Amino acid sequence: MKSLHYAFADLHYYKKSTLSSIVSGSFFLVFLTALLNMLDINRIWTKELLTLSPDKETIAASLNWNTIYLLIYVIAALLYTAAAGIMAYREIAQRKAVIQKWRLLGFSDFYIIKQSLLETILVLISVLLISSMFLLVFQNSYESLLLKIHSLVGTTDFRLSIHALQDVDNVPATTSSSIYESVGVFAVNHHSLSLTTIFKRLLQNTVLLTLISSNCALIFTILGTRQSKLFLRK
Numbered sequence: 001m002k003s004l005h006y007a008f009a010d011l012h013y014y015k016k017s018t019l020s021s022i023v024s025g026s027f028f029l030v031f032l033t034a035l036l037n038m039l040d041i042n043r044i045w046t047k048e049l050l051t052l053s054p055d056k057e058t059i060a061a062s063l064n065w066n067t068i069y070l071l072i073y074v075i076a077a078l079l080y081t082a083a084a085g086i087m088a089y090r091e092i093a094q095r096k097a098v099i100q101k102w103r104l105l106g107f108s109d110f111y112i113i114k115q116s117l118l119e120t121i122l123v124l125i126s127v128l129l130i131s132s133m134f135l136l137v138f139q140n141s142y143e144s145l146l147l148k149i150h151s152l153v154g155t156t157d158f159r160l161s162i163h164a165l166q167d168v169d170n171v172p173a174t175t176s177s178s179i180y181e182s183v184g185v186f187a188v189n190h191h192s193l194s195l196t197t198i199f200k201r202l203l204q205n206t207v208l209l210t211l212i213s214s215n216c217a218l219i220f221t222i223l224g225t226r227q228s229k230l231f232l233r234k
Contacts, residue, residue, distance in 0.1 A: 007118045014094060018123065021087055025127035025213075028080045029205055030134060034146060035073045036201040037193060041150050042066055065153060081212050088216040092116075092224040099224050109225045116221040120213050128206050135198055143193050 011018045046062045092099075102112055135142055 003115060003118060007115060007122055010095075010098075010115070011119055011122060014091070017087070017091055017094065021123050022126050022130065024083055024087075025124065025209060026130045026134070028076065028083075029127055029131045029202070029209060032073060032076055032080075032205040032208070033131070033135070033198065033201045034142075035069050035076065036204070037146055037198060038150060039066055039069050040197055040201070041146060041193060042069065045150065077208065077212070080209065081216070084209075084213045084216040085220075088213075088220040092220045096224060096227070103225075109222075112225055113218065113221050116217050117214055120217040121210070124206065124210050124213060127209070128202075131202060132199070135202065139195060139198070142198070146193065 042062065042065050046059065049059065049062055099112060
């Protein structure tokens with residue numbers, strides 16, 4: 001319990017860096033979740049296109065967006081890694097005097113590292129709670145935005161637009177309107193992105209961010225404790 005109390009006190013004392021970590025973490029968590037949800041939508045869209053029996057070029061154009069979303073996802077994850085590394089370095093630099101004080105009081109390296117990881121986990125719990133509340137409160141707006149982006153992506157892709165129109169032209173007029181509504185170029189079923197799917201992706205990204213942040217905190221805390229040893233020896 002003392003470790004938890006000290007962790008909360010430390011986070012409160014350095015509240016500016018704590019707040020910036022929570023805000024940036026929440027942004028990346030929601031953004032990464034949105035990218036994976038865009039992949040979910042595109043997979044549903046591709047299945048709907050398959051029911052219309054499009055040619056291989058149309059399917060390839062649709063699947064190509066999966067690659068684009070994954071590429072953006074990897075880039076965003078790397079950006080978060082860089083941001084987490086910079087924040088961890090700055091926090092350890094700010095707390096260099098505290099680490100030296102802890103060592104003078106007889107605290108072990110294990111205790112210092114444990115405290116750093118505990119603070120990181122507490123920040124990520126706050127990030128998860130804020131992101132979860134945001135997605136719960138703005139679920140409809142979130143889904144509508146992703147579906148709108150996906151529709152715009154489809155209409156700007158010349159191959160998808162042309163082939164979708166060709167498929168519509170090849171069916172009776174009585175059913176063409178329903179195809180226009182079902183085909184992913186124009187709209188995706190608004191109930192296709194369930195709350196379960198959203199939070200499944202949210203939890204997956206929480207695990208990813210936890211691994212990245214914990215490793216960054218671990219590395220820079222170890223470096224900080226080694227530097228404090230050298231300082232004390234001098």
